[in-house]
Amino acid sequence: MSERQLVVGIDVGTTKVCTLVAAVEDATTPLEIVGIGLSQSRGLRRGVVVDRQDTIASVRDSVQEAERMAEVDIHEAFVGISGDHIASTNVSARVNVAGSEVAQEDVERVLQSARDSVVLPPDREIVYVAARGYTLDGVKDIARPVSMTGAVLDVEAHIVTGMTSVMANVARCVEEAGIRILRRVLEPIATSTAVVTDAERELGVILVDIGGGTTDIAAFLDGSIAFTSSIAIAGEHVTRDLARVLRTSMEEAESIKRKWALAVPERVSDEEMIQIVLAGTNARERVSRRLAGEIARCRVEETLKMVQEELRRAGIYRQVNGGVVLSGGGSQLPGITQVATDVFDGLPVRIGLPRGLRGLSETVATPAHATAVGLVTLAATDQAFISGPPEVVGLSGLPKRILDWLGGVQERMTRRTARR
Ligand SMILES: Nc1ncnc2c1ncn2[C@@H]1O[C@H](COP(=O)(O)OP(=O)(O)OP(=O)(O)O)[C@@H](O)[C@H]1O
Ligand SMILES: [Mg+2]
Structure with missing residues (x-):
């Protein structure tokens, strides 16, 4: 990818709408933030639209500001989704490999089978599927099974669901503000992309994004996502x-x-x-x-204890050794890391700031902008993907240069990130 492309992320938060425009040069050059638009979010409560017109106006204001700064017209974007309707589960699925070698279709079939195993009430839909690891003929921890020889392929998958109507309402407001949504991305996933390191994911880490109306949680174990949730208590x-x-x-x-x-x-x-x-x-x-x-x-203590309780219920709290990363505007409360250290039994706690960007990097290097930075980072990866070499197809076979670029983040994420 030699030509510079622009990507846009819109974080429709409870307190602010943050639009970022980033220039993507090539896989090895950090993203350059060329536009930022911030508006007060007027129509949301706890991540849920309560006033459509106010939400549309807030999105429009934020987008227009970013357009002016970047001197571009914005027509499409990656958009975050959050709210306490988000729930996650881990499932396993198995398929027989069609030939003697695992093909991309086998991987897609086993992921589809994982999706199908989730019983969905009529008002919910799947918004995110990540392969946590594949097993081929009983051999575990296979990251990319394509082209390997085997007969039975298993997957452990992390699946996140959300309420269709709640997500549709946010989406419609964004669309009515004149933006086509390229991809809806779970906000805890976006925030993690911006502030959680690979080493932390390997050791086991809890990301806590304390926003205005919602506290988003993402927990990673052994390098892959193990738990996602959102609670309606925050700053x-x-x-x-x-x-x-x-x-x-x-x-x-x-x-x-x-x-x-x-x-x-x-x-x-x-x-x-x-x-x-x-x-x-x-x-x-x-x-x-x-x-x-x-x-x-x-x-703050009560909120963090609720996070801990959710992780306990999911049975993963004790497996986290890497620590806790706090992000979101609410993490700027002085002394909060001490409270988190006490609540999380002495685990290391740090504040997650998005770093390593070019352009307006100082302006976006605040925990409140981590979600938006994650959105443009994922959008950039997707752009690279789209214009990448032809062998780049399917769910998990990302090219090495992109994997290197994202520090391996994408290796553990499937391309099915919240497709519309
Ligand atoms: N210096 C600070 N000290 C304490 N809290 C702060 C500080 N700065 C911002 N906040 C709080 O951060 C919260 C907003 O955070 P953020 O911008 O991440 O929310 P949001 O993304 O709009 O909301 P949500 O993620 O819940 O939809 C507000 O409650 C605000 O009071
Ligand atoms: Mg937020």
């Missing part, structure tokens, strides 16, 4: 708690949170006071800064 709950307890407006509470809240309140002197404006009046009151921290910590 806005911290703000709401502050507003309720301190009796301020949501705006004032948001500002208190960003300026003063420290999730390890014991590090603040109990004599340190902050001035707050009470709701509905201009009256000011002095409250202890430590109190703001206590309130924030309480909610």
Whole structure:
């Protein structure tokens, strides 16, 4: 791929819509961010559309800003999907190999068989399928079985489902804002692509993307995705708690949170006071800064415990050795890594920032933009794929140069990422 191509990702979040335009040069050159558009998200709650017109307008504003900056017209994009309707399961499936050698069709058949084994209620659909590993005639951990000799092919697959209507509502808003959706991508997968390393995936890692209305979870074991989920508690709950307890407006509470809240309140002197404006009046009151921290910590701790509980229920919590990566705007709360270390029994915790990009890399190097960076990264891979050499076909046979480029990320992801 010698010509520079542009790819677009739109993260329709609960608090902001972030549109990124990235230039793809070749497989070895990092992506260059050439446009970014941010608008306040007005029509979503907990990742779900509650006001169509507001959502369409927010998407339009964000896209237009990115268009102006990149000096291009945007017609199509990769778009994130999230929300607490997302659920995941791991299944296994088996097929007899048609010839003596595994063909691409056999791989596709076994993945289809894995999909078919999931019992879907009428209001849900499959949004993501990843092969966690293949077994050929009893030999496990085969990454790419195509062209290998064997008779029985098994797959362990990770399958994510979501509510059709909820996802369709987000999609329709994006389309009505004038954007054709090339691919819907699960947000925890997108965020992981931007901030989780291969080494962490091998050791076992938990990604926690704390947004405004949703906290997305992705857990990787032995290099592949093992669990995906989303819970409807996040940064806005911290703000709401502050507003309720301190009796301020949501705006004032948001500002208190960003300026003063420290999730390890014991590090603040109990004599340190902050001035707050009470709701509905201009009256000011002095409250202890430590109190703001206590309130924030309480909610963050509860959220992280819910994440831990989900992982426990899925039976994978104890298998994670690599640590925890926090991302999303909510991870910017000072002291949050300490809270996470305590909740996750001393596992290493770090904040995941998208790095290694060119162009406006400073602007996007914040955890709040990790999802959008992941979307353009996946879009770039897909573009490379489309214009790649002809032997590049099917679900799992990505060319080496792309694998190298993504640091092997795609090796463990199938091309069926949330096809429309
Ligand atoms: N410095 C900060 N300290 C604490 N919280 C912060 C800070 N900066 C941003 N946040 C919080 O981050 C949250 C927004 O995060 P983000 O932009 O990742 O959400 P989103 O992607 O729009 O929402 P979602 O992923 O839930 O749909 C808000 O609740 C905001 O208060
Ligand atoms: Mg988000």
